[in-house]
Amino acid sequence: MTLQPGYGRRVLDALDHCPDRIALRQGNSALTYSQTRKHVLGAAARLAELGLRPGDTLVQIRDNDVWQxxxxxxxxxxxxRSCxxxxxxxxxxxxxxxxxAAPTLVITDELGEHVAAGFQVSSLADVVEPTAEFGRELNDTSCVIRLAFTSGTGGQAKxxxxxxxxxxxxAAASVDTIPWPEQPTVICAEAVSGGFGNMVLPTLICGGTVVLPTPTEPLSGLLDVYPGSVLLVMPPTLRKLLDESGPLGTPPALLVYSGDVLxxxxxxxxxxxxxPVLCGIYGQVEVPKTIAFLLPExxxxxxxxxxxxxxxxxxxWRVVDLDGHDVPVGQAGELWVRSATTMSGYATAEPAxxxxxxxWLRTGDICRVEDGYAFHEGRIEDVLARRPSVVCPAPIERRLRTPPDAQTALLPGHEDGDVVVMSTSDENAASIQEAIEESGLTLERFVKVEGIPRTWMGRIDRLQLRSFT
Incomplete structure (x- = not known):
């Protein structure tokens, strides 16, 4: 079995391919492939000078830029380890x-002592100018190089x-699966410190250029500046673009989105x-951007x-009931994943x-699979009934008959199959109870609330809702 090169080796190989082409661009600043390679090796040397050794952690607390x-x-x-x-x-x-993270070094330009206390702190300016050449290369691909935090929407971020x-x-899976144009110009509308930062290396492997917007650059304007580009967006950013009153800008050749279905x-x-330019990619922090994909056609x-x-x-994939047994095709259950792209584990104490x-990684996502396609129904912590089959709130919520301006969400009650209804209106309480009973569930209680909180992604914030009960 031939070992595949790790991320670090792929970075250097990609930056060797077309030295004079622009690799990274933000505002009026641009770095060629050769300049970027020099900066990567220079930063590695400087971090070693500042005391980092293999296995140590660097934390960045800075705004989005190419140096991230x-x-x-x-x-x-x-x-x-980068965090x-x-x-x-x-x-x-x-x-x-x-x-x-327990970092050896924190790089930040503005940071209160409540975070910095007890840790060595440097500014970006301390790191960008090395005083020595970097002459060592990572050979152990099992080494942890990234510490990333989950969103925390289901509990404390891990x-x-x-x-x-x-x-x-x-990176390899993204190159092979996403239909990249030749030498793409890729506008990354999200922070490269997050999940879409995983698309930078695939862009470079394809000989492309990554463009990061500055805080003052409208996305529609960048699309006009780079016609035929690839746009990387989360659904909230895409929705904001679609809802802008002015023109949308020049259409992209490919629009890659992640984080939710549209x-x-x-x-x-x-x-x-x-x-037809949409390409959906689904993953978790534990399996970055590589669980499922949906092509433009x-x-x-x-x-x-x-x-x-x-x-x-x-x-x-496997779809299992909450005892770990495979469920029939088309029935909802927890999605389990096995892949070379899966995490090594959690940095925090092992969860309960x-x-x-x-x-197999237990994703915590409740899905059903039909014709080889996964349909998301909810999260394991929000399941209303667990046996004999998994019942999630979202499919029932979509069927509820409520007043036009009412907002309603369902939460699990104290016993399996019991449901707590949180609603801004009690006008249709009887029909809601009827829908719940038709699903084989029992109404535990009805709670009237001022509003149903949403996450930044636009989903019902069930974690916050649970605090209302």
């Missing part, structure tokens, strides 16, 4: 994440450890604007367009529910 990616790439080359923490986080959560081999496999009306709007079929897509090549069953 350069420093994470430098860590991969040198065998350090990015958004500066917009509340101070207590930022402090908790720094403590979990630190996910990703190896050099897993991150290299993510409504049929949103798909129709994109198709009217740009044609599949978005033209309404049934498939409502799905997460088919498994990435090399990714295996083990993340692995053998070599």
């Amino acid at each position: 990616w350069i420093l994470s790439a430098a860590c991969a080359v040198a065998g350090f 990015s923490i958004p500066p917009s986080l509340p101070a207590d959560e930022a402090s908790r994440r720094v403590a979990v 630190g996910v450890e990703l190896s050099d081999a897993a991150m290299g496999a993510v 409504a049929s009306s949103e798909i129709d709007r994109v198709h009217r604007w740009a044609g 599949e978005h033209l079929v309404p049934h498939y367009a409502a799905s997460l897509g088919r498994p990435f090549p090399g990714t295996e 529910r083990p993340p692995f069953a053998g070599d």
